[in-house]
Amino acid sequence: MSEMKKIFKQGPIDPAFVGESIAKHQSKTAIGAHAIFLGQVRADVKEQGQVAWIDYTAYEEMAEKKVHEIREAAFDTWPLTCMHIYHSLGAVKAGEISFFVFVSSPHRDAAFEALRHIVDRIKAEVPIWGREVLDDGREVWKENQ
Amino acid sequence: MSEMKKIFKQGPIDPAFVGESIAKHQSKTAIGAHAIFLGQVRADVKEQGQVAWIDYTAYEEMAEKKVHEIREAAFDTWPLTCMHIYHSLGAVKAGEISFFVFVSSPHRDAAFEALRHIVDRIKAEVPIWGREVLDDGREVWKENQ
Amino acid sequence: METTTITIIAFGMATRIFGDSSISMSHVNDTDTLRNVLNERFPALVEVPFVLAVNQELSLGNQPIPPGAEIAIMPPYSGG
């Protein structure tokens, strides 16, 4: 698990892609538990208007290094069988999916713990930015807590 | 959310069904986070042989009541937008999916916490039994910890 | 009379001993009495850990059994 995997996808993540990713694991019969996180763009109502879509950009090379580091640390911490991480670049409309983390392990505790940990670390540590575009065309830079 | 939802499906849960369930949430633009658990049948090696498939049975009416109770308690505890729970009955082969829990909320903490709680409660409190059938045809009754 | 009987159903490994279909038996007053009756009639049940549900309610400790009740013999669950 030390090759660098591509994490960025142009535009939203298709729910059918999630289904296909799950299907690919049916030959891995040591897996007992899959835990999946999907980030969906919310039509938040701001002072200035409602979010219509988010335009994502990233410091791509640094982001991929950082995700690789987070991935390796998770494999060192929990007995995981598989891990897949994808994030959108470019425009993702409200209701569409921009972030997909998929963790598999023989038993569920490891999958639950690793999933939450990975999602939290990616949000805090990976250089990705979302520009929220409001229904009137104005824009607001999103900030993670 | 007080109507009783069907939870049992005959045979394995199709990964494409998971994809379709996700797609149905794209009109719900208050959702920011989906958390999904999938239980997959492991080809465990037992003293007597390797698990080829599990035959699931349930005390169906009691199970549906119990799941309903768990669902309502979760909606009372966390600010959830949606919750979907499915479990297989009958034969599910190693590598196939027998259990699908899908929780959605505006923010991720509620989705993570609710998902884990619901999965743990269902495993502990819902009357479902799995008969593990080994590759030589012998069988072992599974027991949750 | 229908109301003086109870229905017993078994699940999981209890089906090996007890069979798959439900049986009807004379009403007994509580779950402790029922356990004794079952153990006498199905001696191999002694080796099966189980709890009873009375009309789909888990019965912990000794519980009264209403006439006409449906009683389930439930070994440890293994769903998920």
Added chain:
Amino acid sequence: METTTITIIAFGMATRIFGDSSISMSHVNDTDTLRNVLNERFPALVEVPFVLAVNQELSLGNQPIPPGAEIAIMPPYSGG
């Protein structure tokens, strides 16, 4: 000479002030000095909270800047 310059790129809300493309400037020795130079040249940057990355390594506190380095101006992340 190429090795006496550094490249600056900006992300997120910093692109509003700084523009989208990278700029080249004379090498400075450390990140504190660079912050002063940037604030002078782009006064509106004062209103943007940001950290710097030096050759894709997050720089906390004052860090030396090697000649030829790529420096990123990074406001708070908002991925996920």
